[in-house]
Amino acid sequence: MQQLTDAFARKFYYLRLSITDVCNFRCTYCLPDGYKPNGHNNKSFLSLDEIRRVSRAFANLGTEKVRLTGGEPSLRRDFTDIIAAVRENPQIRHLAVTTNGYRLARDITQWRDAGLTALNVSVDSLDARQFHAITGQDKFREVMSGIDAAFDAGFEKVKVNAVLMRDVNHNSLQTFLNWIKDRPIQLRFIELMETGDGGSLFRKHHVSGQVIRDQLVQQGWTLMGRSRSDGPAQVFTHPDYIGEIGLIMPYEKDFCATCNRLRVSAVGNLHLCLFGEQGIPLRDLLADDQQQEALMARIQGGLGRKKQTHFLHQGNTGMTQNLSFIGG
Incomplete structure (x- = not known):
């Protein structure tokens, strides 16, 4: 099997696949004015067959984990079929979704039956x-x-x-800890990240995850190791808690050194970084099954353009206007 490796010897086992940028929530840090269909020049989102082909190409290039993202991915009427299509690839052992939970109670059983193995809910x-x-x-x-x-x-x-937002929830650690004490929940605090549309909100509410990490260490929480297809969270455990705490801190030094994930947008562009520039188009190679080799070659070739790090520290958010645009 071929393997996706960049110029800095980082290996990529994890694909974040956006299937829509539509969302029905209006989160203050993402879409405070609600979804507006103006980001993709009226292109339609990837079809079920296109999703099948792109996931097959990544599977053949060593991808072990796929996360379906959005927007809100469950707004797609064919969402259960999408889960099944990605799971057709035996190389993909982990298939996750990030959801706002809007349709969870109604649909989670059929998602699991279709092959979903992991679940992230935004709360x-x-x-x-x-x-x-x-x-x-x-x-x-x-x-x-x-x-x-x-x-x-x-x-x-x-x-x-x-x-994680200053003066919104950054003082709520104990409330969250009480909630996960007897529940197998990994509660992940994600540092607020600056986007093109969210500069003023970032300056008002950004707080480092170090604030949470210091409290955890003081209370006896310990850092776990991570496997090669895990996401970027630093995960902490405590003997008195069934649940876990994760910290995602993109502003921390060397955050990008362990990058193992690539992104495909809902209109079929390969993004080498959430905060990179214009994506690499793949959609012209997704029309039929005859172009799989060319598709794989373009994905591999694109990795040569991946930078060593993002440039968030300099306030450069790339083309990411909001987090629904590529899929967070």
């Missing part, structure tokens, strides 16, 4: 009113019911993402 606050204020949707109880439904459907662990 930025455990206070229903604050959740409503952040997301623009009064859906806290529905999302919580969806997480319960995931456990009922057979998921042994659920990851929950919370974007």
Whole structure:
């Protein structure tokens, strides 16, 4: 099997595949004014067959893990079929989705039956009113019911993402710890990242994950190792807790040194970094099954352009206007 490796000897086992940039939530840090269909020049999103072909190409290039992202991926009517199509590749052992949880309670059983193996749910606050204020949707109880439904459907662990924001939830660590004490939930604090549309919000609310990490260490939490297809989270465990805490800190020194993931946007562009420049088009090679070799060659060739690091520290957010544009 071929292997995706860049000029800095980083190996890529993990694909984040966006299938839509549409979202029905209006999170303050992503789409505060709601979704507007103006980012892709009216191109349609990848079809089921195109998703099948691109996932096959990545599987043949050594990809072991795929995460379906958006926007909100479950808004696609063919979402269950997409799960099944990606899972046709035996090389892809882990298939995850990041969701706002809107349709979780209704659909999680059929997603699992189709082949979904892991689940990330966005929950930025455990206070229903604050959740409503952040997301623009009064859906806290529905999302919580969806997480319960995931456990009922057979998921042994659920990851929950919370974007860490100063004066919003950065003082809520103990509330989250109480919630995961007896639940197999990995609660992941994600540092707020600057995007093209979100500069003022970033300056107002960014806080380093170091604040959380210092508290965890003081309370006896210890850092776990990571496997080659894991995401970027630093994961901490504690003997008194069933749950875990993860920290994603993109502004920390050497964050990019362990990069193992690539991205394909909902319109079929390969993005070498969430905060890179214009993507590499793949869609012209997704029309039929005869172009798989050319598709794989373009993906491999594109890796030669991957930079050693992002440039967020200099305020360069690349082409990422908001996090739904490529899929976070």
